[in-house]
Amino acid sequence: xxxxxxxxxxxxxxxxxxxxxxxxxxxxxxxxxxxxxxxxxxxxxxxxxxxxxxxxxxxxxxxxxxxxxxxxxxxxxxxxxxxxxxxxxxxx
Numbered sequence: 001x002x003x004x005x006x007x008x009x010x011x012x013x014x015x016x017x018x019x020x021x022x023x024x025x026x027x028x029x030x031x032x033x034x035x036x037x038x039x040x041x042x043x044x045x046x047x048x049x050x051x052x053x054x055x056x057x058x059x060x061x062x063x064x065x066x067x068x069x070x071x072x073x074x075x076x077x078x079x080x081x082x083x084x085x086x087x088x089x090x091x092x
Contacts, residue, residue, distance in 0.1 A: 014039070 016024075024038055068074035077085075 009036075 024035055027038060028034060065074060069076050
C-alpha cells in the first residue's frame with residue numbers, strides 16, 4: 001500500500017517517437033482513457049516484468065547451486081557460514 005505522498009503525481013518531461021504517440025492517441029480515443037494512465041500502466045507493467053525476470057533468474061541460479069551441491073560439485077554451506085562470510089566481506 002502506498003502513502004498519500006507516494007501517490008502524489010509529479011510532472012515528467014518525455015519525448016516519444018511520433019508513431020508511438022499516434023498509437024497511444026488512437027488507443028485513448030478508442031477506450032476513453034488518457035495518455036497519463038496509459039504511460040503509468042505501461043511503466044508499472046514493465047517494472048513488474050523486470051522484477052519477475054530478476055526473481056526467476058535468481059531462482060534459476062539457486063537451483064543450479066542446489067544441483068551442484070547434490071552432485072558433489074559444490075561444497076554445502078550452512079546459513080551461519082554464509083552470515084559469517086557476509087560479515088567478513090562487508091568489513092573489508
